[in-house]
Amino acid sequence: MSRRQQTDGTLALEQKKVIVIEAAQRPEAQKLRVAAYCRVSSDSSDQMNSFAAQLNYYTTLINSKDNWTMTDIYADAGISGTSAEKRPDFQRLLGDCRRGRVDKILVKSISRFARNAVDCLKTIRALKAIGVGVCFEEQGIDTSEMTGELLTAMFSAIAQKESESISGNMRWSYQHRMKSGKFITCKAPFGYHLKNGMLEVYEPEAEIVRMIFDQYLAGQSKDEIAAHVTTLGIPTRDGKEYWQHSSISYILRNERYVGDALLQKRYTTDTLPYKKKMNHGEREQYYMPQSHPPIIDRETFNAVRELLDKRSFTMPRHERDPLALKITCGICGTPFKRKVCNQKTYWVCRKHYKDKTNCLMEQIAEEEIHTAFLRIYHKLRLHGEPILKQMISDLQSIRERRMLWSMDIIELNKRISDINDQDRMLADMNKCGLVDPDIFISRSNDLAHQLRAAKLEKERILGADHDDTIPRTRELMETLETLPEFLPAFDGEILTDLVDGITADSGNILRFRLKNGLELTERVERSVR
Incomplete structure (x- = not known):
């Protein structure tokens, strides 16, 4: 190539023009959608004033920034910070973040956000x-900055240590009061109310307790009694509308109803996340006779105890065998029956048992079913919690989408919009000096509480449904928490508490249907026949 050609090529390149396409909207022109989260640790009047003050403070702060626009103020009052699941507005905040409605969250301090270091970091990373981004004002941390998460780890660990110290002091206090006989309970059993630390008989529920004892002595089963109490529309102690076999069993064996108290049946673990566990000898227990007024006389209570023990041995096999009437043939739908052959127990389809040509389902050894349940149990104890939590989350999302355009939700949205309009008008009047400061504070606090109540009502409706799968799943999770982490041998009572039914899809595959309707499949390890 000649010098002239090189020169012409260079000139051609130099003469090329680049066309710059302007951004339709520059990032700096976009306003940050900012939310604030407030929390106070008690329901006292002073704390509630602090709660209202936080609402007013963040409203003013966010509205004062030109490049900020307020998304919402989220607030939980009188709720512990150690568990995020017990804070409804915190969960509402996370839901709005996932829906893309929030860019930045303002929080006074890390301890207001979470006292559990693991949960705190997990939430911040998510x-x-x-x-x-989350901005902690007291510590001067913004998690959207590079160093924010490192600092958050340090401060959240400090907050967790503070929470563990407080919890440890409370446990020591409970232990000391148990030993001295001054502690009764933190939560009254069904039939009682707790007043000034003492149990008092609550007659409307006490009548139900007496009826349960009388019906059991009259020969009714626990399942029959549970079904009867459910039809009366009487909720359990925990507010559940469905009574179960285990609910009746707990009442019939509870020494509280004769006026005695066995303390520390359950205990709380020492480290976060705190979990309630059944006390199988890991902690001391304390028995206090005649600690409170009885509902049942001791003679009746002892008679029921004797009958409970007697029925466990003398009741028909279909009532006392945990596998009886639980196993169904997946081919013909017929219940299985128990049979013993060569001193070994099997479960077999009734049609197959009468005539092998009626159903091709093979018999299954009882020990193989026990082993399959043990594997299911250990999987649930190890991995069940995240699966069940995800199941609840998915069900709630489905219901929310289905109910979003219901008339109740539309009316609540109108009410929320109206309260926001009143709040803005009140703020404008205050700026112009048209309203007395005391009246402004009082009215502002009232509107803040109305707004929070409307939003929580909206969340309640979105989460409500006639389907009881979610409460049954939560109940299943609570049951799992009380059971031992390792089960060395088959336990019929635990199977009854967790499993509604078993379907034998084949001689090698069993499908366990849990109390919440979830089905788990387990392959049977066939032994030599």
Whole structure:
């Protein structure tokens, strides 16, 4: 190539023009959607004033920034910070973040956000992954900055240590009061109310307790009694509308109803996340006779105890065998029956048992069913919690989408909009000096509480449904928490508490249907026949 050709090529390149396409909307022109989260640790009047003050403070702060726009103020009052699941507005905040409605969250301090270091970092990382930063004012930390998460780890660990110290002091206090006979319970059993630390008989529920004892002595089964109490529309102690076999069993064996108290049946673990566990000898227990007024006389209570023990041995096999009437043939739908052959127990389809040509289902050894349940149990104890939590989350999302355009939700949205309009008008009047400061504070606090109540009502409706799968799943999770982490041998009572039914899809595959309707499949390890 000649010098002239090289020169012409260079000139041609120099003469090329680049056309710059302007951004339709520059990032700096976009306003940050900012939310605030407030929490106070008690329901006292002073704390509630602090709660209202936080609402007013964040409203003013966010509205004062030109490049900020207020998304919402989220607040939980009088709820512990050690568990995020017990804070409804915190969960509402996370839901709005996942829906893309929030860019930044303002919080006074890390201890207001979470006292559990693991949960705190997990939440912050999840928010950061979807582009939401958390700003902790007291510590001067913004998690959207590079060093924010490192600092958060340090401060959240300090907050967790503080929470563990407080919890440890409370446990020591409970232990000391148990030993001295001054502690009764933190939560009254069904039939009682707790007043000034003492149990008092609550007659409307006490009548139900007496009826349960009388019906059992009259020969009714626990399942029959549970079904009868459910039809009366009487909720359990925990507010559940369905009574179960285990609910009746707990009442019939509870020494509280004769006026005695066995303390520390359950205990709380020492480290976060705190979990309630049944006390199988890991902690001391304390028995206090005649600690409170009885509902049942001791003679009746002892008679029921004797009958409970007697029925466990003399009742028909279909009532006392945990596998009886639980196993169904997956081919013909017929219940299985128990049979003993060569001193070994089997379960077999009734049609197959009468004539092998009626159903091709093979018999299954009882020990193989026990082993399959043990594997299911250990899987649930190890991995069940996240699966069940995800199941609840998915069900709630489905219901929310289905109910979003219901008339109740539309009316609540109108009410929320109206309260926001009143709040803005009140703020404008206050700026112009048209309203007395005391009246402004009082009215502002009232509107804040109305707004929070409307939003919580909206969440309640979105979460409500006639389907009881969610409450049954929560109940299943609570049951799992009380059971031992390792089960060395088959336990019929535990199977009854967890499993509604078993379907034998074949001689090698069993399908366990849990109390919440979830089905888990387990392969049977066939032994030599």
